Amino acid sequence: MDAEEYQNLRNRLHALSDAELLSIVTVRQDEYRQEAVEIACEECRSRGITAKDIEQFPAVLAQTVRESMGFCEKCWNATTDESPGSTFTFNFLYGTRLHNEGDECPECGSVRASKWFWFLLPVSKLGTYRVIYKTRGILSKSWVGRKLKDA
Numbered sequence: 001m002d003a004e005e006y007q008n009l010r011n012r013l014h015a016l017s018d019a020e021l022l023s024i025v026t027v028r029q030d031e032y033r034q035e036a037v038e039i040a041c042e043e044c045r046s047r048g049i050t051a052k053d054i055e056q057f058p059a060v061l062a063q064t065v066r067e068s069m070g071f072c073e074k075c076w077n078a079t080t081d082e083s084p085g086s087t088f089t090f091n092f093l094y095g096t097r098l099h100n101e102g103d104e105c106p107e108c109g110s111v112r113a114s115k116w117f118w119f120l121l122p123v124s125k126l127g128t129y130r131v132i133y134k135t136r137g138i139l140s141k142s143w144v145g146r147k148l149k150d151a
Contacts, residue, residue, distance in 0.1 A: 016040075018049060021043055022054060022057040022061075024040040027061060069144045070108055075105050078130065078149060081146065084113070084127065085115075094119040098116075111132075113130075129146060131144070
């Protein structure tokens with residue numbers, strides 16, 4: 001990397017927020033060149049971000065993501081990052097659907113749901129998830145979900 005490229009990289013990293021810098025030096029180090037991580041560390045020091053801040057960032061980030069999705073800590077810890085994704089149905093004959101299995105969490109309201117492939121009837125179970133429905137309509141639903149570890 002020549003001096004001009006180095007300075008351009010330094011300027012781009014300088015423009016990032018504290019959270020973005022912390023993400024680079026903690027969670028996403030392997031996505032960046034070593035020079036970028038070193039510059040991000042220098043930038044953190046120049047902003048007064050301490051080693052303790054850097055050490056605590058992954059846990060704070062995970063908690064923020066959990067809270068933004070709406071899951072309680074118990075349901076979050078019982079699941080993985082894998083999402084159920086979307087579902088589809090073609091002419092109501094075949095596709096994928098989520099089927100609630102109850103087991104509503106009293107704290108966050110998530111329910112246990114299985115994703116199935118359908119061809120007139122359920123054919124194959126694709127996974128079991130904790131799901132929080134954000135909207136529910138007759139023809140459309142939106143949700144966030146995480147795959148259960150024990151399923």
